Amino acid sequence: MKCYHHPDRDAVAYCSQCGRGLCAECSDAHNPIMCDNCAQLAVQQLVDDYNEIIRKNKQKIRTIHIIIIVTTILVTLGFWGIARSPIAALLTGVPTGIFVGWEIAGIPYGWRALNNLFSNLRFILILPIIGWLIFYGIKLGLAAVIGIVAMPIEYFKMRKVINQNQA
Numbered sequence: 269m270k271c272y273h274h275p276d277r278d279a280v281a282y283c284s285q286c287g288r289g290l291c292a293e294c295s296d297a298h299n300p301i302m303c304d305n306c307a308q309l310a311v312q313q314l315v316d317d318y319n320e321i322i323r324k325n326k327q328k329i330r331t332i333h334i335i336i337i338v339t340t341i342l343v344t345l346g347f348w349g350i351a352r353s354p355i356a357a358l359l360t361g362v363p364t365g366i367f368v369g370w371e372i373a374g375i376p377y378g379w380r381a382l383n384n385l386f387s388n389l390r391f392i393l394i395l396p397i398i399g400w401l402i403f404y405g406i407k408l409g410l411a412a413v414i415g416i417v418a419m420p421i422e423y424f425k426m427r428k429v430i431n432q433n434q435a
Protein backbone atom coordinates (compact mmCIF):
# COMPACT_ATOMS: atom_id res chain seq x y z
CA MET A 269 0.00 0.00 0.00
CA LYS A 270 1.15 3.54 -0.83
CA CYS A 271 0.70 6.76 1.15
CA TYR A 272 -2.64 8.43 0.40
CA HIS A 273 -0.95 11.86 0.15
CA HIS A 274 2.29 10.65 -1.51
CA PRO A 275 1.62 7.92 -4.09
CA ASP A 276 5.38 7.46 -4.54
CA ARG A 277 5.97 6.50 -0.88
CA ASP A 278 5.20 3.23 0.89
CA ALA A 279 2.59 3.35 3.66
CA VAL A 280 3.90 2.58 7.17
CA ALA A 281 0.68 3.34 9.05
CA TYR A 282 -3.07 3.74 8.54
CA CYS A 283 -5.41 6.64 9.17
CA SER A 284 -7.23 5.80 12.43
CA GLN A 285 -10.48 7.13 10.95
CA CYS A 286 -10.70 5.98 7.34
CA GLY A 287 -7.89 3.41 7.14
CA ARG A 288 -6.01 5.03 4.25
CA GLY A 289 -2.28 4.28 4.08
CA LEU A 290 0.16 6.93 5.32
CA CYS A 291 3.93 7.34 4.92
CA ALA A 292 6.26 7.98 7.87
CA GLU A 293 6.05 11.76 7.45
CA CYS A 294 2.24 11.80 7.17
CA SER A 295 1.75 9.44 10.10
CA ASP A 296 3.62 11.98 12.26
CA ALA A 297 1.45 14.91 11.14
CA HIS A 298 -1.53 14.29 13.41
CA ASN A 299 -2.17 12.71 16.77
CA PRO A 300 -3.93 10.25 16.73
CA ILE A 301 -2.66 9.12 13.32
CA MET A 302 -4.98 10.56 10.66
CA CYS A 303 -4.91 11.57 7.02
CA ASP A 304 -5.27 15.32 6.32
CA ASN A 305 -8.94 14.95 5.31
CA CYS A 306 -9.94 13.22 8.53
CA ALA A 307 -7.86 15.66 10.63
CA GLN A 308 -9.70 18.56 8.97
CA LEU A 309 -13.07 16.92 9.67
CA ALA A 310 -12.08 16.31 13.30
CA VAL A 311 -11.13 19.98 13.77
CA GLN A 312 -14.38 21.05 12.11
CA GLN A 313 -16.30 18.74 14.47
CA LEU A 314 -14.59 20.33 17.50
CA VAL A 315 -15.44 23.81 16.22
CA ASP A 316 -19.05 22.77 15.59
CA ASP A 317 -19.37 21.23 19.07
CA TYR A 318 -17.93 24.39 20.65
CA ASN A 319 -20.26 26.67 18.69
CA GLU A 320 -23.19 24.50 19.75
CA ILE A 321 -22.21 24.94 23.44
CA ILE A 322 -21.96 28.72 22.94
CA ARG A 323 -25.36 28.79 21.22
CA LYS A 324 -27.00 26.78 24.05
CA ASN A 325 -25.38 28.93 26.76
CA LYS A 326 -26.67 32.11 25.10
CA GLN A 327 -30.14 30.57 24.88
CA LYS A 328 -30.11 29.57 28.59
CA ILE A 329 -28.93 33.03 29.65
CA ARG A 330 -31.64 34.63 27.51
CA THR A 331 -34.24 32.36 29.15
CA ILE A 332 -33.08 33.41 32.65
CA HIS A 333 -33.26 37.09 31.65
CA ILE A 334 -36.75 36.72 30.15
CA ILE A 335 -38.13 34.86 33.20
CA ILE A 336 -36.80 37.52 35.59
CA ILE A 337 -38.04 40.42 33.42
CA VAL A 338 -41.51 38.88 33.02
CA THR A 339 -41.96 38.09 36.74
CA THR A 340 -40.67 41.57 37.66
CA ILE A 341 -43.25 43.19 35.38
CA LEU A 342 -46.11 40.92 36.56
CA VAL A 343 -45.33 41.24 40.27
CA THR A 344 -44.88 45.02 39.99
CA LEU A 345 -48.24 45.31 38.19
CA GLY A 346 -49.75 43.14 40.93
CA PHE A 347 -48.38 45.43 43.64
CA TRP A 348 -49.60 48.41 41.66
CA GLY A 349 -53.16 47.21 42.27
CA ILE A 350 -52.80 47.16 46.05
CA ALA A 351 -50.12 49.78 46.70
CA ARG A 352 -51.06 53.35 47.55
CA SER A 353 -48.63 54.90 45.08
CA PRO A 354 -46.72 53.87 41.95
CA ILE A 355 -43.46 54.54 43.82
CA ALA A 356 -44.45 52.10 46.55
CA ALA A 357 -45.44 49.54 43.91
CA LEU A 358 -42.03 49.89 42.20
CA LEU A 359 -40.08 49.78 45.47
CA THR A 360 -41.74 46.55 46.62
CA GLY A 361 -42.68 45.02 43.26
CA VAL A 362 -39.33 45.21 41.49
CA PRO A 363 -37.17 43.49 44.15
CA THR A 364 -39.92 40.92 44.85
CA GLY A 365 -40.37 40.25 41.13
CA ILE A 366 -36.63 39.85 40.60
CA PHE A 367 -36.46 37.39 43.48
CA VAL A 368 -39.48 35.40 42.24
CA GLY A 369 -37.96 35.22 38.73
CA TRP A 370 -34.56 34.27 40.14
CA GLU A 371 -36.27 31.55 42.16
CA ILE A 372 -38.27 30.14 39.21
CA ALA A 373 -35.34 30.35 36.77
CA GLY A 374 -33.19 28.54 39.35
CA ILE A 375 -35.41 25.45 39.69
CA PRO A 376 -33.99 23.54 36.67
CA TYR A 377 -30.46 24.26 37.93
CA GLY A 378 -31.31 23.09 41.45
CA TRP A 379 -33.03 20.02 39.98
CA ARG A 380 -29.92 19.13 37.96
CA ALA A 381 -27.67 19.65 40.99
CA LEU A 382 -29.89 17.22 42.92
CA ASN A 383 -29.76 14.70 40.07
CA ASN A 384 -25.96 14.80 40.26
CA LEU A 385 -26.03 14.43 44.05
CA PHE A 386 -28.55 11.58 44.20
CA SER A 387 -27.92 9.75 40.95
CA ASN A 388 -27.65 6.46 42.88
CA LEU A 389 -31.10 6.74 44.50
CA ARG A 390 -32.64 4.09 42.24
CA PHE A 391 -34.63 2.51 45.09
CA ILE A 392 -37.42 5.06 44.71
CA LEU A 393 -38.49 3.17 41.59
CA ILE A 394 -40.26 0.66 43.84
CA LEU A 395 -42.33 3.36 45.60
CA PRO A 396 -46.11 3.45 45.07
CA ILE A 397 -47.52 6.46 43.19
CA ILE A 398 -48.07 8.50 46.37
CA GLY A 399 -44.41 7.93 47.28
CA TRP A 400 -43.41 9.27 43.88
CA LEU A 401 -45.53 12.37 44.36
CA ILE A 402 -44.02 13.02 47.79
CA PHE A 403 -40.52 12.36 46.46
CA TYR A 404 -40.95 14.78 43.55
CA GLY A 405 -42.63 17.35 45.81
CA ILE A 406 -39.69 17.30 48.19
CA LYS A 407 -37.26 17.31 45.28
CA LEU A 408 -38.98 20.32 43.70
CA GLY A 409 -38.81 22.19 47.01
CA LEU A 410 -35.14 21.38 47.43
CA ALA A 411 -34.48 22.30 43.78
CA ALA A 412 -36.06 25.72 44.38
CA VAL A 413 -33.79 26.33 47.38
CA ILE A 414 -30.58 24.99 45.79
CA GLY A 415 -31.39 26.78 42.53
CA ILE A 416 -31.02 30.17 44.22
CA VAL A 417 -27.28 29.44 44.41
CA ALA A 418 -26.83 26.86 41.61
CA MET A 419 -28.37 29.10 38.91
CA PRO A 420 -26.07 32.13 39.33
CA ILE A 421 -23.03 29.83 39.50
CA GLU A 422 -24.01 28.27 36.15
CA TYR A 423 -25.00 31.68 34.81
CA PHE A 424 -21.53 33.14 35.34
CA LYS A 425 -19.84 29.98 34.06
CA MET A 426 -21.89 30.23 30.85
CA ARG A 427 -21.09 33.93 30.47
CA LYS A 428 -17.39 33.18 30.93
CA VAL A 429 -17.44 30.59 28.13
CA ILE A 430 -19.26 33.04 25.83
CA ASN A 431 -16.82 35.87 26.66
CA GLN A 432 -13.80 33.62 26.03
CA ASN A 433 -15.30 32.79 22.64
CA GLN A 434 -15.63 36.47 21.76
CA ALA A 435 -12.11 37.34 22.99
Ligand SMILES: [Zn+2]
Nearest residue numbers: 283286303306
Ligand atom coordinates in the same frame (compact mmCIF):
# COMPACT_ATOMS: atom_id res chain seq x y z
ZN1 LIG B 1 -8.50 9.42 7.03
Ligand SMILES: [Zn+2]
Nearest residue numbers: 271274291294
Ligand atom coordinates in the same frame (compact mmCIF):
# COMPACT_ATOMS: atom_id res chain seq x y z
ZN1 LIG C 1 2.65 10.82 2.99
